[in-house]
Amino acid sequence: MMDCKGAAALLRGWDDILILCHASPDGDTLGSASALLRGLKALGKRAWFACADGVDEKFAYLFAGLEPPAQPPAHVMSVDVATTSLLGELEETYTGKIELAIDHHGSHSDFAREAWVEPTAPAACELIYLLLAELGVALDKPMADCLYTGLTTDTGCFRYSSVTPRTHRVAASLLEAGADAAEINRKMFESKSRAQLEAERLVMESLAFSCGGRCAIVQVPYSLYARTGVRESELEGVASLPRQIEGVMVGITIKEKEDGTIKASVRSNPPVSACAICEKFGGGGHPFAAGCSFEGETMEGVLQKMQAAAQEQLP
Numbered sequence: 001m002m003d004c005k006g007a008a009a010l011l012r013g014w015d016d017i018l019i020l021c022h023a024s025p026d027g028d029t030l031g032s033a034s035a036l037l038r039g040l041k042a043l044g045k046r047a048w049f050a051c052a053d054g055v056d057e058k059f060a061y062l063f064a065g066l067e068p069p070a071q072p073p074a075h076v077m078s079v080d081v082a083t084t085s086l087l088g089e090l091e092e093t094y095t096g097k098i099e100l101a102i103d104h105h106g107s108h109s110d111f112a113r114e115a116w117v118e119p120t121a122p123a124a125c126e127l128i129y130l131l132l133a134e135l136g137v138a139l140d141k142p143m144a145d146c147l148y149t150g151l152t153t154d155t156g157c158f159r160y161s162s163v164t165p166r167t168h169r170v171a172a173s174l175l176e177a178g179a180d181a182a183e184i185n186r187k188m189f190e191s192k193s194r195a196q197l198e199a200e201r202l203v204m205e206s207l208a209f210s211c212g213g214r215c216a217i218v219q220v221p222y223s224l225y226a227r228t229g230v231r232e233s234e235l236e237g238v239a240s241l242p243r244q245i246e247g248v249m250v251g252i253t254i255k256e257k258e259d260g261t262i263k264a265s266v267r268s269n270p271p272v273s274a275c276a277i278c279e280k281f282g283g284g285g286h287p288f289a290a291g292c293s294f295e296g297e298t299m300e301g302v303l304q305k306m307q308a309a310a311q312e313q314l315p
């Protein structure tokens with residue numbers, strides 16, 4: 001296992017770097033990739049990123065002014081990727097070829113030749129900030145905006161228990177470097193399409209309680225996307241809705257994918273471990289935010305399995 005200095009030393013020796021993001025990319029994996037590739041370019045290196053899925057319009061500003069290099073970069077690394085299956089369609093191409101992984105997931109599997117993993121960091125962007133400082137990169141406004149995006153999205157706007165004094169110190173430095181916090185937070189948290197609101201209304205209609213009201217589950221059937229026109233990426237936030245209800249310790253969202261796979265996202269309040277609930281089904285994540293997936297199951301079947309697993313973890 002590497003530390004920040006080790007990761008910086010490795011990168012200093014490379015001129016040509018491809019940064020992999022996880023599929024269904026969020027603000028943290030994209031912000032990490034974009035800030036790092038901007039920093040590497042500032043050091044005179046060639047760098048680019050790759051992601052199995054397209055970048056959502058609301059994240060377009062992260063990549064403003066960047067152009068892909070003429071030939072594909074030689075060294076491969078990943079940011080915010082816990083395991084190779086999260087690379088989606090890029091998994092086959094890059095498994096076994098990843099030389100460096102920088103991540104903050106406690107469930108990080110040892111897939112890269114070298115890895116710097118800090119499960120106590122609330123966002124991979126916090127690690128990229130430290131890395132850029134170690135590399136001697138002077139932060140410009142675009143880098144600060146990218147890092148702030150990952151920090152704020154992975155911490156639910158600095159509300160989660162994963163936030164530390166260091167997180168706020170990093171955020172302060174990003175503001176000093178010109179990050180437009182108010183505008184980024186408005187884009188990330190206070191703006192939604194009508195389709196999204198309509199989809200959320202229908203998702204809340206499916207709300208079901210169990211475990212004496214301490215577990216709440218909502219469902220997102222695949223048909224919802226055609227019915228409302230909502231994009232899959234716009235529904236990332238619904239996973240946090242069930243846990244907002246008073247008395248709920250475990251909030252679960254089950255989503256049906258196009259191929260019939262069913263994904264469960266679990267959010268818990270301490271001391272209940274969302275990760276322990278998901279590990280039961282081969283998933284994982286963070287202590288209070290985790291996920292797992294099921295194949296060849298019905299929504300109803302998954303609902304019952306998740307309710308039973310939640311019951312086991314409740315005190």
Ligand SMILES: [Mn+2]
Nearest residue numbers: 028080124154
């Ligand atoms: Mn992350």
